[in-house]
Amino acid sequence: MKDSEDRQLRGGTRWRRFAVLAVPAAAVAGGIVFGMANGAIAANITVSGKAFKVGATRLEGDGFKQYGGVVYEKGNPVPRPVAISEIGHADLYNLCQSVNASVPGLPVVLRIEAGGGRQPATADGMLIAMDSLAGDATFTKIKIGQDATDLSAAAQEGSFGQSSEHVTITGLEQVARYTTAGTFKLTGLKLKVHAFGDAAGKECFS
Known part of the structure; x- marks a missing residue:
């Protein structure tokens, strides 16, 4: 009886630890929606310290801007350099967002999918602070080397800064720290928590 109770206690502890991570992780995976006065990351915003992945078969964006910046993790005074991209309006086809929310002994991946039908996911006033970006990109009327201010x-x-009237990125693979948007419409939203053996291979890309 005591062994059974101990196992239940340990299992409950693992799930409680996961729950603490899952709530902020789910918010990140959903693309935290904030209205920003000037499109910049507010000084009092701190990030979770967990990167998340964003994939899409295609992104169509109007009003593209990119420049360098930093974000801060809670309790860490050392800034983390990031690339910041702003997009006035974005259409994302077959959008996937995932975050690895695993804790010791409990593999967990939260995954969101949207824009998989004829209607893409859309975002207005979008800002992304990212570690990396991959894909095939085509820029229309691009300006490279602008002063970021x-x-x-x-x-x-x-x-250093750059801008473009329009950008098309196919095979988008992005590792991000923070996302904001004035509006973020996830058409055909599907969210699922993958745990234990089901978590393997469930991130948007490896």
């Missing part, structure tokens, strides 16, 4: 008041004077 001409693109965002929050950027550092003299830092």
